[in-house]
Amino acid sequence: MEPPQERHRPGALKQQNKAHKHGRHRSKGSLDKINKGKVGPKSVVKTNKRDLRRDERRNKAVQIRHKKREDTFALKRQVGTAKTPPILVAIIALSKDVDPFLARDKLQTSEADVTTTRSGEGYIHLSVPRLKQRFSIFAPPAGDLNSALDILKVADSVLFVLSAFGECIDEEGEILLQAAFSQGLPTPVITATDLAELPIKKRNEVKQNMQKVFSRWLPEEKVSQLDTEMDAQVILRRLGVQKRKLIAQRQNRSHMVADEVKFEPEQNGFGTLKVTGYIRGQPLDVNGLVHITGWGDFQLDRIEAPDDAHPLLLNSSRKDSAEADMKNSSPRLLDQANPQDQESLVAENVPDPMDAEQTWPTAEELEDAESRTNKKKIVKKVPKGTSEYQAAWIPDSDGESVDDEEDDEDDEEDPMYDAVSEEESECDENEEDDMESVTMSEIPESSKYDKDMDVEEEKFALEKIKEAKMDQMFPDEMDTPQDAPARVRFQKYRGLKSFRTSPWDVKEELPLDYARIFQFENFANTRKKILTFQDRPGSLPGWYVTVHIKNVPEKLMLKKEPGQPVVLFGMLPHERKMSVLNVVLKRCTFGDQEPIKSKEALIFQLGYRRFVVNPIFSQHTNGNKHKYERYFQPEGMIVATFFAPIMFPPASCLVFKPNSDGTENLVATGSLLSVDPDRVVLKRVVLSGHPFKVNKKSATVRFMFFNREDINWFKPVELKTKYGRRGHIKEPLGTHGHMKCVFDRQLKSQDTVLLHLYKRVFPKWTYDPTVPENTSAEVEMSELES
Structure with missing residues (x-):
């Protein structure tokens, strides 16, 4: 009997062709047959969750739709009724040719049965029985940007008024729109006045031009006419029934x-x-x-x-x-x-100066410290025109030690301050007396333009523009000083193997101001608990x-001008405490494009606050370390860090630059990023050298250092080149700064050798809640009177 023939069994490498895709989805019945009653782990854990039938899904969709509709109606009923506050309407004119009070009067006389009441702060309250609603209308003073922004923080609707004659939106209107959008714009309505005074054939064309100009700001909004009583009734009804926009930074607070x-x-x-x-x-x-x-x-x-x-x-x-x-x-x-x-x-937190394990110094140490202090030169910052007698009243703690100064480029003296002696102030007074003796008739026509020009300010602006361009072309590069050892000049700096991955202790060598601030253990959890508290x-x-x-x-109270709104906000817990705030900023594309230097005094409007502070700038990047920026370049985005009271995001931010004449320019907009004192901002200094003799992988480099001791001091720091080579210092050659360096590849003769050093920088305690008043409206009035 012959043995049974062996059957061929396919191995693991047998070709498996894909099944034909017929384009139909598998039904639930076919899936049940394939699974054969097996249940997934999620279904076992969540016993109440199951697949809904068709009628159940349809019923659920209807419930969701009804819920959204009820929420929309509830949002509309939050204002304007008998038991809710009136609808607050802010009337904003976008050009000097528009009178906002004329538009307010038209709304006031729109209907015969409207009851009008006035308040002492300039508000017009309307009670409209036909609409069963009430309105509060306010028009801020013309030219007062701060008053307009304050009322827009709390307004339910904003009525933008355009004019058919003249410019539709002037330069001040552009700035106001940019600031309002960055701050958080309420529900808008656009109207045009004086259209009835145009010929009938030109009305449609002018209205289309207005729509085209305003479409880049609000493309979905249509321009309405506001000339007759019927137009006012339509606008008033539209203000009462439109869908409200939610602005989180005011909805979270009273x-x-x-x-x-x-x-x-x-x-x-x-x-x-x-x-x-x-x-x-x-x-x-x-x-x-x-x-x-x-x-x-x-x-x-x-x-x-x-x-x-x-x-x-x-x-x-x-x-x-x-x-x-x-x-x-x-x-x-x-x-x-x-x-x-x-x-x-x-x-502020009150630090304990004795809260540290510090032994009492000996008599020899005290004498040594006193001798060192006497040798140091103290530099005081005093206002221009201050005599030596007046400067003596300024505490010595306000001065800065020359030995502890930072880079020369970053610690230049403020142009508004100078160390002026008594003899110099007397000379200035004599010069002023001589200038007053000159009559206007003696001033030639060509010099009338120059009489109000500040020459020193012009020179300072030119120097700042030059320095900003050099910093943009050669970022962080600095010449090695020849009159002082580099190891002394850059003793606070260190090298990093990798800027991204090298460790840096966030609690290392903190300044004394960090003992005065408050810090959250987990800021995100605290914010969530406070904002979700019902x-x-x-x-x-x-x-x-x-x-x-x-x-x-x-x-x-005496400083308050007539017509300025008084806006009150209820503060959330901890928002009075001081901490370190980080704000993301972007430069405006119009207006003043002059570079802004780090540590320059700026006016911040963060959420409901307005204050003056000197921030430091850093790059807006990921990671645990961020590079310090010396200038806020135009068309750039940076992070500003400064000491200020805590605020919970979301919170919008507007930055104004004060001018010498009392006016303010909007220079940047942004929002609050975080409240984090542990943000590490590293200042980089780049020392450059030039190849003198180039071999295969080694080269002789000069002009980076000028003595042998500096080369040995910075020998552990890695070298980089502008063409991407990496290397290190092998040994010094001679005593005049030449050194032999080894690189991973052959070096080109036109390449530049770089050495990167880093130091952590901290903001200065310059928070000032007192903001100087914007005198732009007063300047305009004086110009009109003259």
């Missing part, structure tokens, strides 16, 4: 606009400020802190509830009864501050209240 402001002086130049208005956003806690934009942070004493001075009146009988109730009623006390639960105004105590939004703010300086 805020209100002062409808009435009264000040009761007390003693020592302080008093109680009574602010009356509608609470918006979140509940206002009497034990929390409030911030008045441009004024500062304050504590509350109590909150009272007077009768609503601008109710929604639907008929005349209710109007008469409401007026009688207002005459006979008195404010009710809603809440009184508890000193034990009230948040403190302490902004049951906040305090007076509810929509209430008409009078807030009593205590210990307000009287000078702030």
Whole structure:
């Protein structure tokens, strides 16, 4: 009997052809047959989750659609009704040819049954029975950018007014639009006035030109006409029913606009400020802190509830009864501050100077330190025109030791300060007396233009532009000093094997100012807990209240100009404490394009705050180390780091550059990146040398150092070239700075050898909440009068 024949069994390398794709999806029944009852692990864990049937999916989609619709209607009903605050409308003119108060009067007289009330701060309150809504209309003073931005922070809608005659949007209007968009623009409406005065055939053409000009800002918005009562009725109805935009930085906080402001002086130049208005956003806690934009942070004493001075009146009988109730009623006390639960105004941490393990120095060490201190030259920064007698009153702690100065390019003296002796000030006074004796008739026509020009400022601007161009062409390159050893000049610097991966201790050699700030263990978790907290105590939004703010300086009230809005924000916990803030900034594409130097004084408008600070700039990159930037170049994006009170993002940021004449230029916009004192900003210095003799992989380099000791000191630091070669110093040659270097590849004769050194830099404590007033409106008025 023959043995059974062996069957051929395919191996692992047998070709497997793909199945034909018929283009149909597998049904649920076929999937069940393939799985044969097997259940995935996710289905076992989540027993309540299962695949929905067709009717269940359809019902779920209907529920989601209804939920979104109800949320939209609820958002519209948050303002304008009898139990909610009025719709706050800001009227903004985008050119000098437009009168915003004329547009406000047209809205006021749009209907016969509109009830109008006025407040002491310049607001017009309209009660419209036909729409069952009420409006608060405010027009900021012309030319006052800060007032316009303050009212746009809290406005529900903004009414942009254009003119049919003249320029549609002038230069100031462009700046205002750029700032408003960066800050957070409320729901916009665009109107055009004076169209009725044009011929009928030209009206459509002019309106299309306006639409074309404004389309690059708001392409979806249509330009409406505002000339007749019917046009005003259409605009008013549109303001009442449009979908509201949510601005997170104000929705997370309570805020209100002062409808009435009264000040009761007390003693020592302080008093109680009574602010009356509608609470918006979140509940206002009497034990929390409030911030008045441009004024500062304050504590509350109590909150009272007077009768609503601008109710929604639907008929005349209710109007008469409401007026009688207002005459006979008195404010009710809603809440009184508890000193034990009230948040403190302490902004800085008080460090303990003895909180360290430090032994007491010996007598020899004290004598040695005193002798070194006497040898050091102290340089003081004093304002120009200050005599030696006046300079003696400035503390020595304000001076800087010459031995501890940073790079010469970064620590130049401020042009607004100088060390002036008494003899020089007397000479200046004599020169001024001589100039006053010259009459206007003696001044030639060609020099009338030059009489208001600051020559020193022009020279300083030219030097700064040159330095910025050199820094852009040769970033961080510096000549090695010949009069001092390089190992002494750059003793605070170190080399890094890799800028990205080399370690750097974030707590190493921190300045004393870091002992005064506060830091979060986990900032993201703290922010999440504070912003998602639902049951906040305090007076509810929509209430008409009078807030009593205590210990307000009287000078702030005297400084307030008529027509400037008083905007109050309720502060979140910890927002009074000082820390290190990092802000992402981008240069504006218009206006002043002069380079901005690091540590230059700038005006920041961060969220609801406005302050002056000298930031340091660094690159906006990933990683745990960031390179220091000496200049904020045009069309660039950087991160500005400075000391300021804590603020929780999202928060918009506007940066203004102050001018010598009191005006301000918008130079950058951005947003808050983080509150992180551990951000490492490294300043780089690049020393360059030139190949003298080139072999295969070795070369003799000169002009990087000028003595043998410096070469041995920097021998461990890696060398790089502009053509991408890497190497190291092998040995010095002679005593005049020549050295033999070895590279990974052959060096070209036109290449440049570089040595990179790094040092961590910190911002200076220059936070100043007192911002000088913008005098642009006053300048315009003086020019018109002349």
